[in-house]
Amino acid sequence: MNVTEDSTEQCGNSLTRELTQNPLKKIWVPSSTNGLPERHISQRKVCMTNCPTLIVTVGLPARGKTYISKKLTRYLNWIDVPTKEFNVGQYRRECVKIYKSFEFFQPDNEEGLKIRKQCALAALNDVRQFLTDEGGQVAVFDATNTTRERRETIIRFAEQNGFKVFFVESVCEDPDVIAENIVQVKLGSPDYIHCNTEEAVADFMKRIKCYENSYQPLDEELDRDLSFIKIIDVGRRYLVNRVQDHIQSRIVYYLMNIHITPRSIYLCRHGESDLNIKGRIGGDSGLSARGKEFAKALRQFIQSQNIRDLKVWTSQMKRTIQTAEALGVPYEQWKALNEIDAGVCEELMYEEIQQRYPQEFALRDQDKYRYRYPKGESYEDLVQRLEPVIMELERQENVLVICHQAVMRCLLAYFLDKTAEELPYLKCTLHTVLKLTPMAYGCKVESVCLNVDAVNTHRDRPSNVDVSRLPEEALLTVPDHH
């Protein structure tokens, strides 16, 4: 338990408040002795404004709006900005149970127009609830929003509620890209469940036509006071107007780095290390005999995959570098990929941690994501540290990342959209490669075990996380080791 600082001495005419260290996150905060909330300090978060942001997509159907919405939402949530997407198409599907044909979208179909407007308003209502009542920071309003009139409605709505608005428009006239989009995500949509491919494609093309005539793209002149990014031809060109704040700047940077070229990302840990065998965490040991076996097996696996232009990344710790060396190909070392720093617990066994720091051990089980080792790091810190790696992974094509358990969990959580609660318990076993291939709106995962034995290093959350628990209860889930 960390001790409070010494007396509150008066110096000059200012009173220095006492500081206490929050036991979970090891953050120094003024102690609220007079019951006042600690409104004066805040830990650096991405979104420092109190003003929530409403991101509004704009574009004809099959221009990647939903792809962008989902991907952006996933990224923002991963960097700890509570974000949610609101897809108006889904509201429409709730409302109109059965989709008949493109005629629903014809501009003169009054019934259709009425329903679509209602759906938009229902979605906006949920947006308001998310941003105002549920602690949301960013809402992504995913719809065509192709008319100025519709966009003005949204702007008024945002003004009334104190939200900032940022438009993301996708403009594309490449018929190949559009065709590919339709194949990847439209054919499988609930709307076309009863159609064959040709029918679906034909109908969808007519649907796009319904919007084309009334489409008013964002305009450099007419919309010069709005904040927006126009993405042209899947990222060939961007027009960025009036970025207002940090979060918008980050969003723009992210959007400018993503691409849709097919590729695969391979994630794995280093081969089994000497410290792994002894059940010790952290440290910088070398590979065990089995670890070296794995490195060889990894080499064979990579060769069998016949990957074009594979980039290989490692951390700066011996065990990942040794693993990469066995591949016989060029690789890059990233310090940012180093394993989580366990601070005073480095190189200890779980049993020793329980013995020396029982309270820390319990706190960690209570909130493994936010828990920071004394003089070490938390998963939350890891995510911040790894963000540039993710950004570069987005830019790259085929990449193999040889890293560590906690690091791999963070990266995996990003690709598979896992929450902060799930992240620290994702299973990332030694000697197994995860192959991630972006597909439709998500990521396909293939788990390839390279058939070289290794210890298990995964510790599940025990049922009793109370500080008062018995050592046996704390150590219940510790994996076997020598």
Place this chain on the structure above:
Amino acid sequence: IACLCEKGNKQNDLFSDIQNLQMSSKILVGKCSNLTLIVMVGLPARGKTYISRKLTRYLNWIGIPTKVFNVGEYRREAVKHYSAYDFFKSDNEDAVKIRQQCALAALRDVKNYLTEEEGQVAVFDATNTTRERRDMILEFGAENGFEIFFIESVCDDPNVIACNILEVKVSCPDYQDCNKTDAMDDFKKRIECYRMNYQPLDPDQYDKNLSFIKVIDVGRRFLVNRIQDHIQSRIVYYLMNIHVQPRSIYLCRHGESQQNMQGRLGGDSGLSTRGRKFAGALAEFVEEQNLKDLKVWTSQMRRSIQTAEALNVPYEQWKALNEIDAGLCEEMTYEDVRERFPEEFALRDQDKYYYRYPSGESYQDLVQRVEPVIMEMERQENVLVICHQAVMRCLLAYFLDKSADEMPYLKCPLHTVLKLTPVAYGCKVESISLNVDAVNTHRDRPEEVKRGPSILIRRNSVTPLTSPEPNKKPRMEGLDDPIIREVTPAQLTLCSASHTTLGCLICPALSSCFS
């Protein structure tokens, strides 16, 4: 690498093994990024030189050797005395010839920098307003295998332009014999000479296959076309975050801490009595400055937060601002370190920038860690950063364009606030001591230290270099004259030890440069 597993755990061996490892990885990996030629485009007084120099400073700080080649300077060398704007008229044949020669000379130096001097990015700072000129540069780039990235600055706001002219043009060597009004007048006519033939980048037709960013109205809007690689992506992000609003940045360390008093490194102790006094003095100082919307940032270490607490204003904690991690040496005195880890102690003095404490960090690591802070500082206006000695040195090196070699020895004493105000192309520094005594924690570079081998640069591990001084070319008679590079006395004094990797390759006075 088989030997890496067999060897014992001696720190020193590991250090040199990893050094060797990194060297071998680097050789295997090869050149991580292409050589890039950034080409500025725009009418005079559009901020091209401002952008060139700021961008160069940033790239050097994050470890990408970059240099500016300002054609105007070549012209000033060639034509010793500037008479009037007529020089820039498009029908002034002699002048046109000279200007063309200057551009070519600059490009020759660009080629030399990128191919012979280990430069990675060259910034070609000139108007480059015609397609003809840009086509010539594109050809030059293609011949030499350089990636070309254009940065065009477009602005028609007369206030902005007038302001630019006053800040940087009126005081330039061209106008040293003029009064302000005449200078302003002449410069405006100069702009007109270019305007008639100005062909802006055309993203829809002529230039649609080029890689460029068009900066419109000082960052209100950007048009970004065909970003090709990582470095262009970073450049674009940087350009989109900088602004020209007047503001001040205040840097200081936490108040004296208990560990400071004991001469110990690192740790997470609280303020001493004098440290608390400083915090109070800082509060008064901040109030006196009477700033609009001051943002206050601290690290997550107790001493920095305690200092901020005394200000009684909201502040934000950044883990990225934590002091350098001294690893196994945390909380030791320098004497302890010298006793317990003599090899480490010596290594650190050999190369303080690259040296990483065992299980800790190096200044090089710090720069990478602190980069997002710099990016956010660029976005912000008035900011006070209460941090630590090594961190403050990193930040200061960025703002004052100090090299990797100088950075670890910058003087950042306790209880002193540095006020940085961007002015013209650089930064004005005011050092304000708040008159509260404190221990001195500064260790100078030891005298007879043999310079160690410089560790190879890894991408994503950063190595700031001072933005090299622009080349001063001797007056040219003709294009065919060989350019003889002489080291003038002026150049020698500019040549600090920072130029070890680059400048000293061309500087004959190598050994005497080490301070």
